[in-house]
Amino acid sequence: MRRTLQNYGSYNYLNLLVVIALSFITFSVGATNYYVSASGDDGNSGTSESLAWRSLAKVSSTTFKPGDQVLFRKGDTFNGTLKVKGSGSATSPIKIGAYGSGAMPVISGLSKVTGWELHENGIYKASIDNISQLNLVLLNSKPVAMGRYPNSGYLTFESHSGTSTIIDNELSSQPNWTGAVAVVRTNHWIIDRNKITSHSGKTITFQASSGYTPRDGFGYFIQSDLRTLDQKGEWYYNNGYYICILAQILQVRTQLR
Numbered sequence: 001m002r003r004t005l006q007n008y009g010s011y012n013y014l015n016l017l018v019v020i021a022l023s024f025i026t027f028s029v030g031a032t033n034y035y036v037s038a039s040g041d042d043g044n045s046g047t048s049e050s051l052a053w054r055s056l057a058k059v060s061s062t063t064f065k066p067g068d069q070v071l072f073r074k075g076d077t078f079n080g081t082l083k084v085k086g087s088g089s090a091t092s093p094i095k096i097g098a099y100g101s102g103a104m105p106v107i108s109g110l111s112k113v114t115g116w117e118l119h120e121n122g123i124y125k126a127s128i129d130n131i132s133q134l135n136l137v138l139l140n141s142k143p144v145a146m147g148r149y150p151n152s153g154y155l156t157f158e159s160h161s162g163t164s165t166i167i168d169n170e171l172s173s174q175p176n177w178t179g180a181v182a183v184v185r186t187n188h189w190i191i192d193r194n195k196i197t198s199h200s201g202k203t204i205t206f207q208a209s210s211g212y213t214p215r216d217g218f219g220y221f222i223q224s225d226l227r228t229l230d231q232k233g234e235w236y237y238n239n240g241y242y243i244c245i246l247a248q249i250l251q252v253r254t255q256l257r
Helices: 002-029 056-060
Strands: 033-036 071-072 076-078 095-099 106-108 110-112 118-122 124-126 134-139 159-161 164-169 181-187 190-200 203-207 219-223 234-235 241-245 253-257
Touching: 076 110, 110 124, 134 234, 181 203
Parallel strands: 033 071, 071 095, 076 106
Antiparallel strands: 110 253, 118 124, 124 241, 134 253, 159 164, 164 203, 181 190, 181 219, 190 203, 234 241
16 A cells, blocks of 8 residues: 555656646747848748748847847858847747857848949949948948048138137138038037037138037047048948948948937
C-alpha cells in the first residue's frame, strides 16, 4: 500500500513538471520572428525569410510583443532610423539580431541622394523632402563641408544691440544676407546659429536662438545661403533642396535628422 502511494505521488509530481514545461513552451511559441531584407517587400508578412520586409520604416511602424525578434539579413545595408515600438519583459525581451551568412548587417543614418540636375555655374541640386535638418554630407564616402562666408576664420562685430543685432563696421551691404544663418560666437563657450531676418548696411538682425548677449569684438560667419558655395564639394540645404558645387555627382550620401 505504501508503495502504491509513493508511485501515485511521483506521478503527480511528474505531471506537474510536464504542465509547467508545456506552459513555457506555449509562451515561447507565441513570440514571432520578423525578417528584414534589402530585397524584401514591406507588403509581406515579414514572418519568414521568403516573405521578409524591406525597410526600417516598416519595422518602426510595427508594435512588437515580448519575445519577438527582428532579424536583419547579413550583408545588407538599411538606411534610415530604427525605432522599436512595444515592450518586452525581463524574461522575454524584444531582440534585434541577424540571419543568413556574411558580414553583419548595417543600419545607417546615411541616405543616397539621387535625381541631380544642374542649377547654375557648376552647382547641382537634388530634392530631399520632409527633412528638418541636414547634419552630414559624404561625397565618395568622404565628408564635405557646408558652405560658409568667409571660408575660414571669423568676421568681427564691433558692437551689438540687445540679443538679436550685431554691427560689423567692415561688412558690406552686398550681398544681402537676409534669410541666411549667422553663426555667432556670443562668448568663449557658446556658438549660436541664428536665422538672419534683416541685413541693412553694416547691421545684421536675427532671430536669437538663445538668451545669450553677443560680446563686442567676438566673431561670426555666414552659412545656409547659396552664395556661400565657392569651393568644390561645399553644400547648402534649404527647405527641400540639397545643393553643392561639383564637377560630378557620385555616391553622395547624407545624414538626416
